[in-house]
Amino acid sequence: MNTSVFRCEAAEIRLTAATGDKVVLQGIDLDIGRQEFLCMVGGSGTGKTTLLRALGGFCAPTRGAVLYEGRPFDGPPEGVVTVFQDYGNALLPWRTVRGNVALGIEASVSGAEREARIDAALALVGLKPAESEYPAKLSGGMQQRLQIARALALQPRVLLMDEPFGALDAMTKSRLQDELRNIQASTGATIVFITHDVDEAVYLADRVVLLAGSPGCIVSEIRPDLPAVRNQIATKEMPAYLHARHTLLERLHGAAR
Ligand SMILES: Nc1ncnc2c1ncn2[C@@H]1O[C@H](COP(=O)(O)OP(=O)(O)O)[C@@H](O)[C@H]1O
Ligand SMILES: [Mg+2]
Structure with a gap:
């Protein structure tokens, strides 16, 4: 049984700017499972937003494939909703x-x-x-x-979110993190969530993928081994949480060098 919602196969995305064409993402292989909570982290300019836009149907791969429910698509598929970073507009x-x-x-x-x-x-x-x-x-x-x-x-069946909690104060952010995990558990939605906050990624995610380089590609992934129901205090004191956080920080700094 194929349980993946999205599948990227050797996907390349080339975008056109005033200065010419630029390969933004290269060799992206990624399966996103049904009901998975996937976080994407990585330095600025590594193509996280572009990858999210490709999943949302706002840009298409120039090589390879990006599939939703096993098929290529053109425009946002029904049931897939994107929360853009540019909330004002x-x-x-x-x-x-x-x-x-x-x-x-x-x-x-x-x-x-x-x-x-x-x-x-x-x-x-x-x-x-x-x-x-x-x-x-x-x-x-x-x-x-x-x-x-x-x-x-x-x-939505799939929620694509680009640094959605970036402008929130710490208390609101923690509350919405917990709400989002609750919503996912009760609706069975698949969530792809970009953040530059390593703690947020480890706390929320079933799996974290790390993007690096230019053109960007996925250089690493980790699966925090945490109980399904998180707790803002207890979860963050667990050895598995600290281990995942440590590993992710180390790889993030390694990738930035
Ligand atoms: N519409 C565009 N045309 C050309 N280049 C773009 C466009 N959008 C983004 N880029 C370039 O693609 C790279 C990745 O951008 P982006 O996906 O926004 O990265 P991130 O979200 O990880 O910061 C950057 O170098 C950026 O300048
Ligand atoms: Mg971005």
Whole structure:
């Protein structure tokens, strides 16, 4: 049985800039399993965002293949939702917080169910009190949470997230990390999550892949051996957590040299 959701086979991605063509990613071999929580880490410019965009259907491989459910695809596949790093531009300024969350589900979900989904998504990210505000009045962290709420309201099968907690304060970040693992456990979603925070990667992930180089490629992967239900204090004191963190930091620094 093929349980992989995404499969990259010797994928190369070449992008065009004003200065000419550039190979951004090369030789990407990656299988992402159903319900897997995969984190991607790596230095700036190693192609993490580009790889996420390829999985989301926003750019195509120039060699090799990127498959979703065993098939090549063109544009975002149904059920695959991307949370972009550029949260400000992802929001509609003329819609309220609530209106922005409604955006993706207006056509497909109606009446009471729609309102209930919006309420649940807003509550998860702590934005219920701000539901009538407009995005311009929100802080960066709130705008980021709003984009996350909109993605969650869609109840995606696959969630692709580019440094989604980067602008959040430490407490909000820990709470959303735990919510995200809970959501994944209850919905069976597959999550691909970019972060530059090694602690966040080890805490969240079933598997962490490390990208390095230019063109970027996957140079290493680790599977933190942690209990399925994490705890912000106890998990981070476990030898397996400390070991995974140590290994990842060592490889990250090694890759940057
Ligand atoms: N649209 C584009 N056209 C040309 N080059 C790009 C484009 N987007 C990104 N790049 C280049 O690709 C490389 C990888 O970028 P990116 O995927 O954003 O890396 P990361 O997310 O790991 O920081 C960088 O050198 C960047 O300058
Ligand atoms: Mg990036």
